Amino acid sequence: MSKERIKIAEELYDIMPPEYQDLVKKATYGNETRGWKDIGTAKELIEEHSLCAGCPESMAFRYILASLPNPEDTVMVGSTGCTSLVFPHVAVHNIHSLFGNQNAIASGLKRALSVRFPDRTKDVVVLAGDGATVDIGLDMTLQAWFRQEKFTTICFDNELYANTGGQESGLMQKGFVAKMAPVGKSFEKVRLPEIARESGCHYIVQCTVSKPNLIEKVIKNAIYVAREIGPTYLQIYTPCILEIGKNSMEGLQEMRDSEKPSERFAYKEFVSEPAKELLAELAAKEKERKAEAKRQLASQTVTV
Amino acid sequence: MTTSYKVMPGPEHYLPPSASSMGIRLPDPGQAHIHGTIVPEEEAMEQAARQFLSAKVPTIFPGPLVLWAWNEKAAKKAKAVRYLYETIKESVDPKKQQAMLIPMPDYRPKYPKINPEVEINPNHPNLTIWHNKIDACMFVGVHCHQANLSLKIIRGGTNCYTVAMCAQAGHEDAMLSFRDATAEKIERLADWVKKLKGSVAPPE
Numbered sequence: 001m002s003k004e005r006i007k008i009a010e011e012l013y014d015i016m017p018p019e020y021q022d023l024v025k026k027a028t029y030g031n032e033t034r035g036w037k038d039i040g041t042a043k044e045l046i047e048e049h050s051l052c053a054g055c056p057e058s059m060a061f062r063y064i065l066a067s068l069p070n071p072e073d074t075v076m077v078g079s080t081g082c083t084s085l086v087f088p089h090v091a092v093h094n095i096h097s098l099f100g101n102q103n104a105i106a107s108g109l110k111r112a113l114s115v116r117f118p119d120r121t122k123d124v125v126v127l128a129g130d131g132a133t134v135d136i137g138l139d140m141t142l143q144a145w146f147r148q149e150k151f152t153t154i155c156f157d158n159e160l161y162a163n164t165g166g167q168e169s170g171l172m173q174k175g176f177v178a179k180m181a182p183v184g185k186s187f188e189k190v191r192l193p194e195i196a197r198e199s200g201c202h203y204i205v206q207c208t209v210s211k212p213n214l215i216e217k218v219i220k221n222a223i224y225v226a227r228e229i230g231p232t233y234l235q236i237y238t239p240c241i242l243e244i245g246k247n248s249m250e251g252l253q254e255m256r257d258s259e260k261p262s263e264r265f266a267y268k269e270f271v272s273e274p275a276k277e278l279l280a281e282l283a284a285k286e287k288e289r290k291a292e293a294k295r296q297l298a299s300q301t302v303t304v
Numbered sequence: 305m306t307t308s309y310k311v312m313p314g315p316e317h318y319l320p321p322s323a324s325s326m327g328i329r330l331p332d333p334g335q336a337h338i339h340g341t342i343v344p345e346e347e348a349m350e351q352a353a354r355q356f357l358s359a360k361v362p363t364i365f366p367g368p369l370v371l372w373a374w375n376e377k378a379a380k381k382a383k384a385v386r387y388l389y390e391t392i393k394e395s396v397d398p399k400k401q402q403a404m405l406i407p408m409p410d411y412r413p414k415y416p417k418i419n420p421e422v423e424i425n426p427n428h429p430n431l432t433i434w435h436n437k438i439d440a441c442m443f444v445g446v447h448c449h450q451a452n453l454s455l456k457i458i459r460g461g462t463n464c465y466t467v468a469m470c471a472q473a474g475h476e477d478a479m480l481s482f483r484d485a486t487a488e489k490i491e492r493l494a495d496w497v498k499k500l501k502g503s504v505a506p507p508e
Contacts, residue, residue: 009379009382009383010379011382012366012382015407016371047412048417088412089412
C-alpha cells in the first residue's frame with residue numbers, strides 16, 4: 001500500500017481506535033530520513049510485541065522497522081520462529097513463509113512486484129532466524145544469492161533453536177551446551193558471512209544490535225544495495241536470554257561482550273566494488289542534502 | 305442439492321459446521337439469502353431492516369475495506385455506512401435500543417488486549433458481541449476469509465443475528481447475506497430502515 005492510500009475514510013475517522021489515527025498522523029511513512037531516533041517521538045510501526053521482557057530480538061525489530069527507508073512500499077518475508085510472533089503486530093506488509101522457504105518466496109515476490117509496479121521502488125526484506133536461514137533453508141538462501149535476487153536477507157542469529165526449547169543450530173558456537181543439545185556442539189559455527197560473499201552477496205555485515213546508529217546505517221545500506229545491485233546479507237546477533245541463562249536486563253551486555261574485536265560477533269563487513277561505488281554516491285548526496293539543510297537553516301536564522 | 309439445514313442465530317455449539325458444508329449455496333446476482341434460502345434482494349433488504357429495528361443493540365461492523373479510503377469507491381461506501389448507521393440510530397427507540405458502529409480496523413490477533421468497547425477482532429469477535437450485548441450486526445468491508453471466520457465464531461458462541469453486506473458473492477455463514485455490495489445498495493438498505501420505522505415492534 002502506498003503512502004497516499006494510508007488514510008482513514010473521513011466518515012469513519014471518529015470510530016477508529018487511537019493507535020490507527022496515530023499511524024496516519026504520527027508514523028514516519030514517506031520520510032526518507034526516518035531512523036531509530038524517531039523512536040519515542042513518532043508512532044512506531046510495531047504496535048506491541050509478544051517476545052520476552054528484555055529480548056534483544058525485540059530491540060533489533062524496533063531498530064529495523066524504524067530504519068526501513070521505504071516502509072510503505074516494503075514487504076517483509078518472515079519464517080517460523082520468535083520473529084513470527086511479532087510480524088502480526090507490525091504495520092508493514094509481511095508474509096509468513098514455510099520454515100526455510102523465505103528466500104524462495106522473496107525471490108518470486110520481488111520479481112512479481114517489479115513486473116506489477118515497474119515505476120515504483122518496492123523493497124523486499126527477508127527476516128528469519130538462524131535455523132531458517134542456515135539449516136533448514138540454506139538451499140533457498142544460497143540459491144537466491146546465486147541467482148542475484150535483489151533483496152536483503154537478515155538473519156537474527158541467536159545461535160540455537162530458541163523457540164522450540166534450545167536445539168543445536170548450524171550457527172551455534174562449537175562446544176556450546178544447550179537444553180536440548182546436552183553433549184555440546186561438535187563442529188564450528190557455520191561461517192555464513194564468508195559463504196555469502198562467495199555466493200555473490202554485494203553487501204554483508206555481521207554485528208549485534210548494541211549500537212542503534214550502526215544498525216540504522218547497515219539496514220539502509222543493505223536495502224539500497226539490494227535495490228540497485230544484488231543480494232545483501234546481514235547477520236545480527238540477537239541472543240536468546242532464556243536459552244543462555246541470562247536475565248532480562250543482561251541482553252545488551254551480552255551483545256557488547258560478544259562484539260569485542262576478538263569475539264565471534266566482532267563487526268565484520270564486506271562490500272563489493274559496485275556496491276562501494278553506489279554507497280559513495282549515496283553518501284555524497286546525503287552530505288549535499290545536509291549541507292543544503294544547514295544553509296537553509298542559516299538563512300532562516302539571518303532573516304529572523 | 306437440497307438441505308434441511310438453516311443458518312440460524314446460535315449459540316450453535318463450540319465448532320459449528322461451515323454452512324457451505326451443510327449444503328447452503330450462495331445467491332446469484334440480484335438475489336440474497338435468508339437463513340440459507342435464496343430470495344430476491346428486496347425481500348432480504350426488508351428482513352435486514354426489520355432485524356435492525358427489532359434488535360436491542362443493532363450494530364454495524366465496518367472492516368478495513370471501507371475504513372481505509374484506499375480508493376474512491378471505498379470512501380463512498382464509508383459514507384453510505386455512516387448514513388445507514390445514522391438512519392438506524394434515528395429510527396430506533398433510544399430508551400430501549402442502542403445502535404452501534406464498531407470498527408474492525410485490521411485482522412491482527414490482539415488477544416487478550418482487545419478493547420471490546422471500541423473494536424472487534426475477527427479472531428475473537430464473540431468478545432465484542434458479548435461485552436456490548438449485540439443481538440443484530442452487519443459486516444461490511446471485511447475480507448472474505450476473515451468474515452467467514454468471524455461469522456462462524458459468532459454463530460457458534462452467541463445468539464447474535466448476522467448480516468453480511470458482501471462486495472463479492474455473499475457469505476453462507478451469515479444468517480442473511482447480500483452480494484455485490486455498493487454504496488447505493490447500502491443506502492437502499494438505509495431507505496428500507498426509514499420506510500419501516502415505527503412499524504416494527506421494539507424489543508421488550
